[in-house]
Amino acid sequence: MIYRDIGKTGKKASIIGLGCEHLDRKPYEQVKETIDAALSCGINIYDMFMPGKEVREYLSKALGSRRKDILIQGHIGSTDIGQQYDISRDLPTVQRFFEDHLRLCGGYIDFGMLFFIDSDDDYKNVFESDIASYAQKLKEKGDIGHIGFSSHNPVTAIKAINTGLPEIMLFSINPAFDIIQTGDSIFTHLDKGFNIDSFSGIEPKRAELYRLCEQKNVAITVMKALGAGKLISPEHTPFKKPLSVAQCIHYSLSRPAVVSVLLGCKTAQEVFDSVKYLELNETELDYTDILSSVGSGMKGCCVYCNHCQPCPSQIDITAVNKYLDIAKLDTTNIPPSIRSHYQNLTHRGNECTKCASCEKRCPFDVPIISNIEEAEKLFKV
Numbered sequence: 346m347i348y349r350d351i352g353k354t355g356k357k358a359s360i361i362g363l364g365c366e367h368l369d370r371k372p373y374e375q376v377k378e379t380i381d382a383a384l385s386c387g388i389n390i391y392d393m394f395m396p397g398k399e400v401r402e403y404l405s406k407a408l409g410s411r412r413k414d415i416l417i418q419g420h421i422g423s424t425d426i427g428q429q430y431d432i433s434r435d436l437p438t439v440q441r442f443f444e445d446h447l448r449l450c451g452g453y454i455d456f457g458m459l460f461f462i463d464s465d466d467d468y469k470n471v472f473e474s475d476i477a478s479y480a481q482k483l484k485e486k487g488d489i490g491h492i493g494f495s496s497h498n499p500v501t502a503i504k505a506i507n508t509g510l511p512e513i514m515l516f517s518i519n520p521a522f523d524i525i526q527t528g529d530s531i532f533t534h535l536d537k538g539f540n541i542d543s544f545s546g547i548e549p550k551r552a553e554l555y556r557l558c559e560q561k562n563v564a565i566t567v568m569k570a571l572g573a574g575k576l577i578s579p580e581h582t583p584f585k586k587p588l589s590v591a592q593c594i595h596y597s598l599s600r601p602a603v604v605s606v607l608l609g610c611k612t613a614q615e616v617f618d619s620v621k622y623l624e625l626n627e628t629e630l631d632y633t634d635i636l637s638s639v640g641s642g643m644k645g646c647c648v649y650c651n652h653c654q655p656c657p658s659q660i661d662i663t664a665v666n667k668y669l670d671i672a673k674l675d676t677t678n679i680p681p682s683i684r685s686h687y688q689n690l691t692h693r694g695n696e697c698t699k700c701a702s703c704e705k706r707c708p709f710d711v712p713i714i715s716n717i718e719e720a721e722k723l724f725k726v
C-alpha cells in the first residue's frame with residue numbers, strides 16, 4: 346500500500362480507502378470479511394457516513410481492537426429519521442447521532458465531517474450556525490481529531506474551505522464530473538503528467554477548488570470515483586468505452602490535494618480487486634484516450650447515491666431511477682423481473698406529489714419528477 350500525508354493533520358492515509366456505504370444492510374459476516382480484507386491490504390481510512398444503527402454496530406464489532414489502527418471519517422448531520430437517511434441541521438438531533446457514533450468508535454473519531462455542504466443554505470445552516478461551533482468543541486475536547494466536510498458542489502466547497510475551519514474534504518471526483526461538455530477535443534490538451542494547469546477541459550470551479558485545497562493544504566478524500574459504477578459499465582459509460590476501476594482510481598489520485606480514493610467495496614473479493622491498482626503500470630492506468638471521446642457528462646444521470654431521500658411519500662427514488670435506467674436500454678423489451686421489482690415497491694410513482702424536495706437535494710440535477718412519471722408509465726401493467 347502507498348500512503349499520503351493528509352494535509353497538515355500529521356496523519357497518513359492509504360491511497361485506497363473504504364467507503365463503507367455499501368456494507369449497509371449486509372449481514373455481519375459479510376461486513377467482517379470485507380473489513381478483514383481491507384485491513385489485510387493496509388487500507389487505513391474508512392468513511393462511515395451511514396447513520397443506521399445496525400451497520401454502525403456491525404462495523405464497530407468487525408473492527409474490534411483494530412479500531413486504533415485506522416482512521417475514521419464520521420459525519421456530523423447524517424441522521425436516520427423514520428428509517429430513512431436524512432440530513433439534519435437541528436443541533437440536538439445532530440448531537441444524538443454523532444455521539445452515538447463516537448461511542449461505537451471507542452470515544453474518538455479521527456475526522457468529524459460536516460455533512461453534505463452542497464448549497465448556500467447548507468453552508469449557512471452549518472458553517473454559520475451552532476453546528477460548526479459544536480464541531481469545534483468536539484475538537485477542543487479531543488472527541489474528534491480534525492474537522493472536515495463533505496460536498497458535491499465546488500462553489501459551496503470553496504466557501505467552506507475559505508472559512509479556514511476544515512482540514513479535510515470528502516468530494517465527488519471522477520472524469521465525467523470534472524469535464525466541460527464543449528466538444529470532443531478538449532482532452533487532447535490533457536497531459537499524461539496530470540499537471541492541473543494543463544487541464545483546460547476541467548470545469549473552472551472544480552479546478553479552482555482543487556487548486557485551493559492544494560494551496561491551503563486541505564486534503565481531499567474522494568467519493569464516487571466510479572460514478573456509482575457507470576464509468577466502468579459498457580452500457581452506461583459516457584465515454585466511447587468503459588474505464589477500468591484502476592483508471593478511475595488513477596484519475597482521482599491524479600487531482601491536486603487528493604490523498605485517498607474511497608471505494609464502496611462490499612465483499613473481500615472487491616477489496617482485493619481494487620488494490621490490484623497498485624500492481625499496474627502507467628500504460629495500463631492511462632485513460633486519456635477514453636476521455637478524449639467525451640460527448641456528454643454525468644449531469645442529469647442518476648448515480649444512485651440516495652441523497653434525494655427522504656421522500657415524504659416514502660418513494661424509494663434511487664430504486665425507481667435504477668429500474669428506469671435499466672428499462673430505458675430497450676423500452677420495447679423491458680425485463681419482466683425489472684417490471685415486477687418496480688411493481689413490488691411499497692410506494693410507487695403514482696404517489697409522487699411533485700413537491701420537488703428531492704430535486705433540490707440531488708447533487709446531479711436529475712429530473713426526478715419526470716423520471717418518476719416516466720417509470721410509472723413504462724412499468725404500468
Ligand code: SF4
Nearest residue numbers: 656697698700701703
Ligand atoms: S417530488 Fe415526488 S419523489 Fe420527489 S420527494 Fe416529492 S413526492 Fe417524493
Ligand code: SF4
Nearest residue numbers: 647648650651653707
Ligand atoms: S436522483 Fe440524484 S440524489 Fe437521488 S439517487 Fe439519483 S443522483 Fe442521487
